Amino acid sequence: MRGFDTKAKKDARPDLVEHSMKELQHLNKYFKKYKWKLILGFFIVLVARIFAILTPKFSGDMIKYVENYIKEGGDLSQLKQQLLMTLFLLLGAALLSAFFTFLMRQMFIVVSRYMEADLKNEVYDQYQNLSLNFYKKNRTGDLMNRISEDVSKVRMYLGPAIMYGVTTVILFATVIPYMLYTAPELTLYVLIPLPILSVAIYQLSRLIHKRSTIVQQYLSHLSTYTQESFSGIGVIKAYGIEPQTYENFEKLSETNKEKNLDLVKVQAFFFPLMIALIGVSNLLVIYIGGKKYIDGSIPDLGVIVEFLIYVNMLTWPVASVGWITSLVQQAEASQKRINEFLKEKPEVVNKTEANTPVTGSIKFDNVSFTYDDTNITALKDVSFEVKNGETLAIIGKTGSGKSTILELIGRLYDTTTGAIQIDQTPIDQLNLKDLRTAIGYVPQEAFLFSDSIKENIKFGNNQASDEEVIQAAKNAVVHKNIVDFSKGYDTILGERGITLSGGQKQRVSIARAIIKDPQILLFDDSLSAVDTETEEEILANLKRIAANKTTILVSHRISSAKNADKIIILEEGQIIQRGTHNELIAQPGYYQELYRKQLDEKEME
Known part of the structure; x- marks a missing residue:
């Protein structure tokens, strides 16, 4: 191209x-x-x-x-x-x-x-x-x-x-x-x-x-x-x-x-x-x-x-x-x-018109991916599996390939090598619309449209009632902020949501994903701009909401990852550690060092 x-x-x-x-x-x-x-x-x-x-x-x-x-x-x-x-x-x-x-x-x-x-x-x-x-x-x-x-x-x-x-x-x-x-x-x-x-x-x-x-x-x-x-x-x-x-x-x-x-x-x-x-x-x-x-x-x-x-x-x-x-x-x-x-041809094409319902299990099998615009290899032989209803946390430094995993799950790109399976089916054999309908995605940089807060939340489900919008906002812990605005949920946002703070934009984006009620929830460092108290409240709500959903949570914070069923650590596109929170803090390595560093920072506050 x-x-x-x-x-x-x-x-x-x-x-x-x-x-x-x-x-x-x-x-x-x-x-x-x-x-x-x-x-x-x-x-x-x-x-x-x-x-x-x-x-x-x-x-x-x-x-x-x-x-x-x-x-x-x-x-x-x-x-x-x-x-x-x-x-x-x-x-x-x-x-x-x-x-x-x-x-x-x-x-x-x-x-x-x-x-x-x-x-x-x-x-x-x-x-x-x-x-x-x-x-x-x-x-x-x-x-x-x-x-x-x-x-x-x-x-x-x-x-x-x-x-x-x-x-x-x-x-x-x-x-x-x-x-x-x-x-x-x-x-x-x-x-x-x-x-x-x-x-x-x-x-x-x-x-x-x-x-x-x-x-x-x-x-x-x-x-x-x-x-x-x-x-x-x-x-x-x-x-x-x-x-x-x-x-x-x-x-x-x-x-x-x-x-x-x-x-x-x-x-x-x-x-x-x-x-x-x-x-x-x-x-x-x-x-x-x-x-x-x-x-x-x-x-x-x-x-x-x-x-x-x-x-x-x-x-x-x-x-x-x-x-x-x-x-x-x-x-x-x-x-x-x-x-x-x-005449430009899309790189990602829908290969089937048949309906392919998605329940949520995800498997990566030796997946590698290189961005052809920069020639940067973001992932190298990455393999992991997340079953339906489980939560996977992904931690790593900036540029380690965390966001790329989420983009590949949403099939925004196709893998360079290796295979991704959703519900034991190759991802490229799924109906693209069914796949993306089954995903609620909160990107790293929250993007909001120049519309009302209510319509931005309803972007995840345009048939949602006002009560459902309010409940989604409460689950994302942004309801109290919204009602403080003079026009409440009818407040018109500026370009790219400039009216809201960074944390408020992230939480509105989370509400938008929640109201969709998808089978797979993808959160790309979407709690980075909120304080730890609000983060814990949101995570508690998500744990309840996502009880039967597959959740993948990218984060730099141990507090966001500690309750996940599985945790993987990425470095330069490769998995260097994997396990549960208790297993990883007991192992010398990146996760243990990050845990101790963030624990010290919390004690100093």
């Missing part, structure tokens, strides 16, 4: 169109899914354009009626009747064109939103499937970027780019033939600036895209710095480095402002360039058309009016060709990154 490329986005070149479409082929399944809506949208565009091109014709007819009346005279009432009838036709065509244009936008834009939602769901589903190792190798911000910015750029291709592309094709296919039929030479003259406009807009769009990418990068730097400053505000104040922090922020902000100004200066050319070339086209219509009218090549002034309207009507579609090309390039770059991510 490899990390994704997070360098600046490179502009796609025209010679990469074929490659671009290849990357975007992943979206064909969504086009197929919504094909009938898109086909209907195509016909709606066709109808909308037909009514749109009638409005210049009716406008030209009105000028022709007035011109004929001036030249030839006639009945004024008949002229009024002709003008009134044509005006109603013009108004009707304009209203119908507007109505079908509204339907067109509803069809294409709404469908693009459906596709965007489907693609986001696909990406998020992939997030859920990928193994923990993947997240160690990729930055959270980069992963978030794929489901937000990249998907949004792809939606611009799915919606506006396709909608305006279809509109442009249909408009050209209907308007230009009519113009050529009406006045071929004039048509060729007035169309000359339009390709120039399209190429200019294309080049301008590429430059805008390039500078927009730079702006996004600096905005990301600024946002990251701001977020870290807010998260670490306690450290900043404690070290008194507010001026230095502000100075760094000011530098980032100034750079960000300069990059935004560079972008705005380029964007400022967009509409003036369009208006200038529209003006050139209009001048050509008036000048060339006027000469043709004078020499009799054009029969009436109405044709010139029609051409003026048609030129203005064609201007945005022509300009949009460059814009659409830029959108496709951006979508291709984004879809390429999404495709790379979607």
Whole structure:
């Protein structure tokens, strides 16, 4: 597995169109899914354009009626009747064109939103499937970027780019033939600036895209710095480095402002360039058309009016060709990154769909494990067995492999060598959902969500009643702390549970595991931030709750391990001691030394 490329986005070149479409082929399944809506949208565009091109014709007819009346005279009432009838036709065509244009936008834009939602769901589903190792190798911000910015750029291709592309094709296919039929030479003259406009807009769009990418990068730097400053505000104040922090922020902000100004200066050319070339086209219509009218090549002034309207009507579609090309390039770059991510295969896969209930016995047989991101061997030929209802305590120095054992039991990783059995069944032959449903896991670093305390506890069982939530909190010895808050269990926690102290976060996490009522309880040094008195109360509750459950408790404290049925001591990934508390304190070694040290510390308190 490899990390994704997070360098600046490179502009796609025209010679990469074929490659671009290849990357975007992943979206064909969504086009197929919504094909009938898109086909209907195509016909709606066709109808909308037909009514749109009638409005210049009716406008030209009105000028022709007035011109004929001036030249030839006639009945004024008949002229009024002709003008009134044509005006109603013009108004009707304009209203119908507007109505079908509204339907067109509803069809294409709404469908693009459906596709965007489907693609986001696909990406998020992939997030859920990928193994923990993947997240160690990729930055959270980069992963978030794929489901937000990249998907949004792809939606611009799915919606506006396709909608305006279809509109442009249909408009050209209907308007230009009519113009050529009406006045071929004039048509060729007035169309000359339009390709120039399209190429200019294309080049301008590429430059805008390039500078927009730079702006996004600096905005990301600024946002990251701001977020870290807010998260670490306690450290900043404690070290008194507010001026230095502000100075760094000011530098980032100034750079960000300069990059935004560079972008705005380029964007400022967009509409003036369009208006200038529209003006050139209009001048050509008036000048060339006027000469043709004078020499009799054009029969009436109405044709010139029609051409003026048609030129203005064609201007945005022509300009949009460059814009659409830029959108496709951006979508291709984004879809390429999404495709790379979607092609990633999870290292841990569910090998069976059959239900495999778990009762809780665990056996490690010569298990070794090496983290491939660091190449650190965390476990070396580790073997032990825990029967259903027993408690195993694991003690060892930092980095000895204690947490790795818990991660392997939850099958967050697969072993490098050796085998793990749950209920005499190889762990990889169990239904992954059934296995993890049977486990209540309290990680070393308690993670709480930005929600209420009650909802954080109910994360272990979203069907739990309020009474069950309170009982779980009491068993975790955190109930008294919670009720002291002004909003009690409805207190909203800050990001990562920052509202609570370290010990409170650990106890809420324990309550979350307890309320799940699992067959296996895994505690990864989850009492390190509580005092010994609270620890003893929690352990007494856990002993009662876990009477028929398999419990594995990782700790640095002898007090947490002494009542376990079995204790193993890890050092550099190997078991160096094993036995009960009484057996181990009688043996010279790490456990006895730790016991005496902690006993002396307790006596000194």
